[in-house]
Amino acid sequence: MNNNLSFKRTIVGTLKSNVNVDAWNTVLDKFDNKQYAEVVRGCINYVDSAIETKFANADKTEYNIPHGSIIVQVKITANELVVNAPFLSLEGSKQVPLLRQVAQLNFTPLALSRIDLEDDKLYFRCEVPLDACEPYKVYDIFREICINADNYDDEFITKFDAKRIQEPKIISYDADKKETAWNTMQSYISEAFAAYEQLENKRLTGFLWDILSITLLKIDYFCSPQGTLRNEIEKAITNLNGKDDYYARLGAGKEFLKKLQNLDRTKFENDLYKIDVFVPYKFRTNLESVRNNLKYAHETADKEIKAMDYLGATLTIEYGILNFFYSNNVEDSIAEILTQAMENAAGKPTQESARILFDAVNKIMTTDNFVSAAAPTNTSTQTNQGEKKGFFSKLFG
Numbered sequence: 001m002n003n004n005l006s007f008k009r010t011i012v013g014t015l016k017s018n019v020n021v022d023a024w025n026t027v028l029d030k031f032d033n034k035q036y037a038e039v040v041r042g043c044i045n046y047v048d049s050a051i052e053t054k055f056a057n058a059d060k061t062e063y064n065i066p067h068g069s070i071i072v073q074v075k076i077t078a079n080e081l082v083v084n085a086p087f088l089s090l091e092g093s094k095q096v097p098l099l100r101q102v103a104q105l106n107f108t109p110l111a112l113s114r115i116d117l118e119d120d121k122l123y124f125r126c127e128v129p130l131d132a133c134e135p136y137k138v139y140d141i142f143r144e145i146c147i148n149a150d151n152y153d154d155e156f157i158t159k160f161d162a163k164r165i166q167e168p169k170i171i172s173y174d175a176d177k178k179e180t181a182w183n184t185m186q187s188y189i190s191e192a193f194a195a196y197e198q199l200e201n202k203r204l205t206g207f208l209w210d211i212l213s214i215t216l217l218k219i220d221y222f223c224s225p226q227g228t229l230r231n232e233i234e235k236a237i238t239n240l241n242g243k244d245d246y247y248a249r250l251g252a253g254k255e256f257l258k259k260l261q262n263l264d265r266t267k268f269e270n271d272l273y274k275i276d277v278f279v280p281y282k283f284r285t286n287l288e289s290v291r292n293n294l295k296y297a298h299e300t301a302d303k304e305i306k307a308m309d310y311l312g313a314t315l316t317i318e319y320g321i322l323n324f325f326y327s328n329n330v331e332d333s334i335a336e337i338l339t340q341a342m343e344n345a346a347g348k349p350t351q352e353s354a355r356i357l358f359d360a361v362n363k364i365m366t367t368d369n370f371v372s373a374a375a376p377t378n379t380s381t382q383t384n385q386g387e388k389k390g391f392f393s394k395l396f397g
Contacts, residue, residue, distance in 0.1 A: 062075050154231055178269045184219075211315075
């Protein structure tokens with residue numbers, strides 16, 4: 001494999017979030033001043049300041065906020081915060097195995113909310129005394145409900161014949177975007193299999209994981225599938241980062257790419273759409289967390305370039321960038337530097353591509369004027385993607 005893999009810019013648009021960073025310190029001040037109802041309103045405005053205008057009642061004590069296939073109902077009383085989100089109907093479903101799964105979810109990962117059964121319908125619910133509405137806790141409640149509803153609605157519908165209580169409002173991609181997405185995915189997979197075979201024949205098996213992981217991350221980045229397809233891609237990425245035998249993980253990853261290659265095109269296109277989102281499943285970043293995310297790739301690639309392992313350096317940085325995009329919302333200035341580097345390095349000899357990619361990451365690691373760092377953000381180093389996007393214990397919109 002003498003040349004780098006191909007890469008195309010996403011058709012989804014901007015990677016940044018609607019989080020109102022400047023609002024967070026105000027939320028903290030409201031809590032310190034025991035203005036607990038304002039803390040809840042402030043947390044909602046932190047996520048997206050437009051929500052209050054669109055989805056709140058006149059006195060801002062009740063909100064009905066769409067998120068995927070659920071409506072998150074937020075009610076602020078004189079003494080309590082009540083969150084309720086109708087989830088799924090069990091009518092005509094395989095109720096016994098479904099309820100077993102629900103019981104498991106109530107044990108873990110749900111820590112702040114729970115799923116209740118009422119009249120053959122499932123609801124996410126949480127009640128909190130108003131004076132216990134610490135800002136991080138309120139945000140985590142919203143995030144926990146939104147992310148787990150996203151993660152499990154399609155799975156329960158597919159496995160157990162559950163039904164949505166209401167259908168989500170979606171905006172489907174147009175025909176041109178759907179065709180581009182399909183053709184790009186097929187091209188990525190064919191290219192991955194060719195590279196995989198070349199590396200395997202040369203016994204460079206240490207790079208096979210990179211080829212599979214990078215290909216899945218490129219598909220997710222390019223067209224951001226939703227629904228069942230999104231869940232399956234997430235699981236495949238998580239499995240590649242699991243603790244099973246290395247070659248077993250490679251085999252499973254390769255089989256999943258074959259499955260995508262042979263996927264019914266209509267099913268693929270049905271999962272290409274945009275949808276209303278309350279709390280995003282990706283984390284928000286600031287410059288510090290960007291650097292923490294890219295630190296491993298930057299340091300490792302530097303060593304690989306000095307050792308003239310240009311293929312290794314190329315794959316290291318490409319995985320680092322794509323995994324960063326996969327897990328995080330990214331400010332436009334940062335995203336543009338990294339995206340342009342990926343475009344410029346695509347198809348180039350690996351010696352050239354390694355330098356292009358390294359220079360872009362090095363610019364970010366040594367330049368301070370890309371984004372401000374005003375609100376709490378994800379400062380953990382993410383060198384692999386071992387968790388679902390549904391992980392909710394950190395505060396990043």
